[in-house]
Every structure is written in structure tokens, then in C-alpha cells.
Amino acid sequence: MSAEILETIDTGAILGEGVVWNAQTQTVWWTDIQARRLYALTWPGLALTMYETPERLCSFGFIEGDDDRIVAAFETGFALFSPHTGDVSWLDKPAQLTRGRRLNDGRVGPDGRFWAGSMIEKPDAGLSTDDTGFYCLDTDGKARLEQPGLEISNGLCWSPDGTRVYFSDSPAGEIYTSAYNGQDGRFGPREPFATIKDGGPDGAITDADGHVWSAIWGGNRLTRFSPEGDISLDLELPVPQPTCPVFGGEDLDLIFVTTATEGLSDDTLEASPASGRLIILEAPEGVTGLPGYRYRMDR
Template sequence: MTDSLELLISIDVANTLGEGVQWHAQSNSLWWTDIHNSRLYRFDWQSRTLDQWRTPDRLTSFGILSTDPVRLLASFATGFALYQPETGDLSWIAQPETGKPGNRFNDGRVDRQGRFWSGTMQDHGDRKPTGTLYRLDEAGVHSVLHDLTIPNALCWSPDGKRMYHADTPTGQIRTFDFAPECGGLSGAKLFAEVPRGKPDGAAIDASGHLMCALFGGSGIARFSPEGELTALHDLPVSQPTCVAFGGPNLDVLFVTSATEDMTEQQRKAEPMAGHVLAYATPYRGLAECTPDEARIPKPQAK
């Protein structure tokens, strides 16, 4: 079982809660957010230059509609919106949890049919299971999974017929039969239990294996399509948060991480904590899915 990866670079950003990392092939760039610091980042792979924008609300996940100009379909802490960071223009589409002021959105992703999904969680306190996984499509916002504590690990099989999802505190990743034509779920079952830490952001590679960041577990677990643990990669950070394949050949694994709730002593012991790590891998990923403009509901009237 492989226990190491080859570190190529560390993007030194010291994020509090780096998340939502994804590769945009057309612009050869990497994108992610620091949720707690309301920041959006873009890293140009060829020039190794970093751009960042302050966001009007905590940006938790997003899909890239275009990069010239930059247009995102996003979940912010308080809802779904269209966002243009270069101008600051924000158009709310839906804010389904205005009646739950203690909740915020968290992990999200675009499915293989161009729909956008994102889940909510209790933001503070004892983290009761008040969260919901939502699907955003041309018909509006739909609540799909309920009673979640910290929704994470959202991704789809290469053929788009299986969806993976984790409620982080359980330590388990579940799989669902997925109906591509309507986005419906059925047949929920246990896919895997992580070997250490808790399951956070995940991605599927070209062979159908699932790569999952192990928050609090200083590593990345790789599972076969049958849920067998096939590799466990150690990392120099204890709180990896999300993973994405990228690079020109989709064989670079990018890992975001967090410094959230770490003591000063812990930060000194982990100088790469909060940075984005890029590793050469023997694996190859799949292109990130793009939101389908035809599936985006009209923004709310201003």
C-alpha cells in the first residue's frame, strides 16, 4: 500500500479553511476558497502566479462558468448565487435556509449533467444534524438528503451513475444509485469507512477510484470502486480538506488544508498547514464538470 507522494510545490497561503479546490483546464489554472476568510484564489500553473479576491459572503463551493470574465455559480454561507469577483457583482438565486440562522452551506460540486449541488451544516456550537444536501437545477432548489451534520466528499463515478457522499463525523462514505436524467438518488449503502481521521473533500479518478482527504488524519485515502482501501498517502498537514486532479495531463493531485482550531504550537510543528500542496501521482483524474447555463434558475429580483 503506497504511503507517500512526490511533492512538486507548496502554494503558501496559510488558509484558515481552504476548500473547494478544482482545476480549470481551459485556463490551465487552479481555483479554491478560504471559507472563513472570505477569499477566492486562482493559481496560474504556467506562470506560478496567484490572484485572489475578497468575497462578499463566505464562499463555500463553486462551479466555473467562465474565466474571461470570471463568472461563478456558487454556494455562499447563506445561499446560491451567480458571482463575478472582478466586479463584485452578486446575484442571489436562492437562500433556502433563511429560517435556520445557525446554519451555513459547506461542500458542493457540479454533477456530470451540469447541475450544482451543495450541503448545509450547523455553523457553531455542538453541531447538531440540521444540515441538508440541495440540488440546484432549472426547476429550482430541491432538498435531497436531510439530517446531516457536516456534508462532504461529494463526487460522482465516471459514468455518472453513482454518487458518493459523507457526513463527516460518521467516518463513513456512502454511495447512492444516481439517475442522470433527473438527479434522483436511491439505493443508499455504505461504501467505505476511512482508516483514520474523518472524510472531507473527495474526487474520483479516471479509473473510478475515490481519493478522500482525511481531516485530522494527516493523509489521503484511495478506495477502489468496490470500496477497498488501495492506498493511504501520508501528508505533512494534519487537516487536509479537499482534493482535485489537475495539471496539463490531469496527473497532479492538489490538496487544500486548514489551520482552523490549531494552537500556535501545532502551527509551528506543521509549517505547511493551511497551504495548497501539489503532488505528482501515478493516477490520472477526470476533468471538472462545468455548470450548464440552461440548468441555472433565474436570479432573485433585486
């Protein structure tokens, strides 16, 4: 099944990622990790703004009570970043983020904590997955490693009631789920949720009915999974490397999808010219998203 494409926004992204909807300003934000750029687009006005970032910005979230800064997962650690001024206030730089390991996909959870996965960027560096997983940036600005053992942590999202969390290990093709304790920000035991055989699960989001939407890197599609892990829908996309979806628009009935050109041949790029663009889709009838969450800092 396909969905109507309303717009594609051409930024020539190498690795578009981390797309987030800001309901207060009716804007969609995303990062091009490798180009060290952050983008903001008004909807439906289509006014595009680009900001340079001091390091590769891997994921980010908005902050409760602070519209001037974002909470940022840069390649070497966590910071508060002002896109308009370029000011950076570092919060925590985990010691494991060295020698070919960096932060990756992330999202603010329903309890106001910010989470970001890490990944082994240089597989030949002899790094152990024991030090690679998801980091929880708590409200005090300190990070701790949770769920180690993942080579490329991705696809972080929560059930509508916040009691379950979903995440993936892209090279393994596995999506997992765990119980989530919003009181202390802890994952329960990891459980299998779904396996992807023709592509890798990348960024993900849940809809208002609790279904998980995963961007399938190398698979030309978004796949929607029921809360039980069964495929309920495949949405074909005109790109081989979709990276991350988010619901947005005034009624949360649009899907914004980032894409990548990284590693694609000239022939593939010619055959899929929407690669590297932000794709804006009309969600299937009856499907809507959930409002996003904001990072809550201790004052």
C-alpha cells in the same frame, strides 16, 4: 506511501476548501471559507490572484459558456458571482440556512447541475439533521434539499460514468454511495461505502479508474478507495488537516490539495508549517483524473 510534493502555495488559509481545476485556463481555484477569499493560481506559472467574497464562499463551480462568473454556494445561499467585479446575482436562499447552519462542500455533477452540502455549524443550537443534507441547484437556479440527515455534508463526487455518487458525513466518519439518475438529478437509496476511524472524511474526488480520493481531516493523508470501498492507497501529507483534493495539470496527473489551520495549536502549526497552504502533488504513476464539469444554466 507518499507522493512527491512539487510546490506548496502559502496563503495562510484558515479553512482552505473547494478546490477546482479550470482546464481552459490551466488554473486552479480554491476558497478560504473563513477569510472570505477566493484564490486562482496559474500552473505551472504560479501567478496567484486573490479575490474578496461578499460572504463566506463554501464551494463553487465554473459555468458553461460563461467565463466571467462562477456558480457559488455562499453561506446563506446560491448565487452567480463575478470574482473580477464583485457582482452577485442571488439565485436561491433556502430557508433552512439560518441559525447556525450554512452551505459547505459542493461540486458540479456530470449532468450540469450544481450540488452543495449543508452543515450544522453550531452543534449546541438544537438544530435537526432533518434539514441538513445536500442541495441540488438545478439548471433553472432553484435549489431543493436531497439526502437529509447529514450533520456535515462533504466529499461529493461521481463515478466516471455518472451513474453513482459518493458523499460523506464528516463527524460520523462515514462515506456513502448512491445510484444517481442524471435525468432528474436524484439520488437513490443511501448505501455504506467506507468508514474512517482515525479522522473524518472531508472533500473528495474520483480518478479516471473510478477510485475515490478522500481528504482525511485530522488524519494527515489522502486515502484512495476502490469502487468497492476497499482502501487501495494512503498518501501521507505533511499537514494534519487536508480538506479537499482535485486532479489538474495539462494531463490531469497532478493532485492539488487544500488545507486548514483552523483549530490547530501553536505547537502543531510549528510542527506542520505547510498547514494552510495549497499542496501540489505529483500523482502516483498511472493515476490520472477526470475533466471537470460545468454548470448548465437555462437561458
